[in-house]
Amino acid sequence: MKIYDFPKGPYPTRVRIALAEKDMLSRVEFVMVDLYEGEHKRPEFIAAKNYSGTLPVLELDDGTCIGECTAITEYLDALDGTPKLTGNTPLEKGLIHMMTKRAEIELLDAVSVYFHHGTPGLGPKVELYQNPEWGFRQRDKAVRGMRYFDTVLSRQPYVAGEAFSMADIAVIGGLLFASLVELPVPDECEALRGWYAKMLRRESVRRQPAFSGLPV
Numbered sequence: 278m279k280i281y282d283f284p285k286g287p288y289p290t291r292v293r294i295a296l297a298e299k300d301m302l303s304r305v306e307f308v309m310v311d312l313y314e315g316e317h318k319r320p321e322f323i324a325a326k327n328y329s330g331t332l333p334v335l336e337l338d339d340g341t342c343i344g345e346c347t348a349i350t351e352y353l354d355a356l357d358g359t360p361k362l363t364g365n366t367p368l369e370k371g372l373i374h375m376m377t378k379r380a381e382i383e384l385l386d387a388v389s390v391y392f393h394h395g396t397p398g399l400g401p402k403v404e405l406y407q408n409p410e411w412g413f414r415q416r417d418k419a420v421r422g423m424r425y426f427d428t429v430l431s432r433q434p435y436v437a438g439e440a441f442s443m444a445d446i447a448v449i450g451g452l453l454f455a456s457l458v459e460l461p462v463p464d465e466c467e468a469l470r471g472w473y474a475k476m477l478r479r480e481s482v483r484r485q486p487a488f489s490g491l492p493v
């Protein structure tokens with residue numbers, strides 16, 4: 278399998294963490310795609326790899342391409358046994374998918390919009406349209422999302438309940454992106470900050486290029 282990748286990117290890091298959790302990194306060849314050069318927006322990439330023009334993309338040996346971090350993680354989780362990142366029971370699967378989607382809507386995607394519209398983003402070669410007001414509104418939404426996940430994590434050890442899952446990985450992606458755009462977690466979000474410190478101690482997280490150089 279190949280993954281079209283941007284090693285320090287928040288979304289690609291989600292899939293990298295999943296692969297590391299499942300000890301599957303050796304089964305994947307990473308193909309770097311240069312976002313700042315706009316390689317992901319080239320017609321040939323959009324036509325052949327991902328209509329949405331985003332990373333990561335999983336390409337199977339038969340040429341099938343799967344985009345979207347959640348879909349890629351669900352595929353990988355179904356391929357290989359343990360640990361289960363997407364749930365073992367219908368209830369677990371439903372809650373994990375819901376909280377993963379909520380992490381995207383309320384946090385990760387909101388920070389991404391702020392990055393692309395409220396900052397120089399990937400630069401003028403790629404950011405062909407920017408709406409700073411929309412970017413700033415999404416930045417404020419992301420901070421509300423941080424407060425929401427702080428409330429969730431004040432009641433339970435992981436984002437979707439009692440066990441680490443794909444939903445935790447999505448929130449890790451959101452806080453990683455927030456750190457890249459210098460959007461701090463509010464001081465009063467103690468549960469979220471404590472949970473994130475715990476996540477950064479996981480080998481599957483700490484080893485990622487996005488987190489390299491962190492104090493051990």
Ligand SMILES: N[C@@H](CCC(=O)N[C@@H](CS(=O)(=O)O)C(=O)NCC(=O)O)C(=O)O
Binds near residue numbers: 286289
């Ligand atoms: N919904 C997609 C979003 C993926 C996404 O936005 N990926 C970023 C990569 S990174 O910013 O995390 O490195 C991207 O391709 N951005 C390029 C662009 O939006 O032009 C997913 O979940 O995979």
